[in-house]
Amino acid sequence: MADDGTAAGGEDAALREALAAEHAAVWGYGVVGAALPPDARGPAVDGELAHRDLRDGLAALLEERDADPVPAEAGYELPFPVLSDVDAAALGAALEEGVSASWVALLGAAEQPAVRQLAVDALGAAEARAVGWRRAAGRTPVTAALPGLPDS
Amino acid sequence: MSTSLPDGSPAGFSRRRLLAGAAGLALLAAGCTAGDGGGAAAQTSAQDDRLAAQLPVQEAVVAAYDAAVAADPALGGEVAPLAEQARTQLERLRAAAPGAAASSSGSSSSGSSSSGASSSGASAPAPPAGGDVRGWLREQVAAAAAGHAAACVEATGARAALLGAVAAGLRGHEAALA
Numbered sequence: 001m002a003d004d005g006t007a008a009g010g011e012d013a014a015l016r017e018a019l020a021a022e023h024a025a026v027w028g029y030g031v032v033g034a035a036l037p038p039d040a041r042g043p044a045v046d047g048e049l050a051h052r053d054l055r056d057g058l059a060a061l062l063e064e065r066d067a068d069p070v071p072a073e074a075g076y077e078l079p080f081p082v083l084s085d086v087d088a089a090a091l092g093a094a095l096e097e098g099v100s101a102s103w104v105a106l107l108g109a110a111e112q113p114a115v116r117q118l119a120v121d122a123l124g125a126a127e128a129r130a131v132g133w134r135r136a137a138g139r140t141p142v143t144a145a146l147p148g149l150p151d152s
Numbered sequence: 153m154s155t156s157l158p159d160g161s162p163a164g165f166s167r168r169r170l171l172a173g174a175a176g177l178a179l180l181a182a183g184c185t186a187g188d189g190g191g192a193a194a195q196t197s198a199q200d201d202r203l204a205a206q207l208p209v210q211e212a213v214v215a216a217y218d219a220a221v222a223a224d225p226a227l228g229g230e231v232a233p234l235a236e237q238a239r240t241q242l243e244r245l246r247a248a249a250p251g252a253a254a255s256s257s258g259s260s261s262s263g264s265s266s267s268g269a270s271s272s273g274a275s276a277p278a279p280p281a282g283g284d285v286r287g288w289l290r291e292q293v294a295a296a297a298a299g300h301a302a303a304c305v306e307a308t309g310a311r312a313a314l315l316g317a318v319a320a321g322l323r324g325h326e327a328a329l330a
Contacts, residue, residue, distance in 0.1 A: 107312045107317075110308070110312065111308075113305050113306065116304060116305045116316070119316065120304045120319055123316055123317070131327040132327065143325055143327075145237035145238075145240040145244075145321050146244065146317040146321055147320045147321055149314065149317035
């Protein structure tokens with residue numbers, strides 16, 4: 001829990017972490033969609049599009065700042081096998097929870113109100129999608145009190 | 153920032169990033185940054201005020217859940233976990249605004265109207281008689297989420313993170329009540 005101390009440096013680093021998480025989410029949503037029957041892919045398509053937009057927006061913002069936007073990884077590993085539509089929904093929830101953590105971290109590190117606006121909007125949208133996936137995965141409760149916030 | 157991972161090698165980790173690992177890293181980053189953002193005492197005081205101003209908004213959410221269940225007991229089973237989460241959110245906000253806790257923690261059954269969760273009325277929550285209780289509850293929650301989000305943008309550091317997380321939690325409630 002060390003105090004970072006740096007100003008824009010901390011914000012840029014957190015923006016890069018958010019971008020890395022969005023890259024992972026875009027990739028992961030491809031897996032979610034592929035594991036769902038065609039007539040149930042709507043939410044996966046919507047989620048993928050939302051994360052592509054966020055990824056592109058973050059990359060453009062970091063580019064503007066000459067702050068070295070991180071590229072997508074060459075490969076990702078699934079946190080668990082995705083063999084059914086329930087698995088797909090669980091992965092959708094995991095992806096949204098992953099990006100939520102990075103958006104909350106950005107809120108904590110952000111210096112500019114515009115960056116916090118971006119982050120809080122993205123965080124709320126991620127949690128709304130997560131609710132749908134948790135419900136589809138049969139998880140209860142379907143909501144979270146403090147999405148993305150570390151315990152303690 | 154203490155970036156050392158508790159286990160494993162950072163280099164290998166980043167070359168082949170686990171999806172679950174991405175979340176873990178982000179959590180770690182949040183832990184690193186959640187404590188800063190204070191800085192000048194004057195700024196901190198204003199931030200405390202901004203956070204304290206959201207307490208009545210959240211008290212009204214808690215009251216709205218109670219009022220909704222009272223008006224439509226059939227909702228009770230479904231919204232009980234949501235109501236509990238709303239109370240958790242209130243506790244976290246109170247804990248983060250210690251100076252304000254005593255003065256504004258009046259009865260949760262009568263939300264103060266002093267703070268703007270926007271026009272749909274954080275005050276004296278009461279569902280429309282014979283109306284759409286669920287829809288009314290969703291509106292209360294949505295208005296509070298918007299208010300917390302606006303406060304988040306004006307806050308910094310750990311306060312911004314907490315307000316944003318509460319706002320997002322309520323966005324999730326709104327989705328669940330849709």
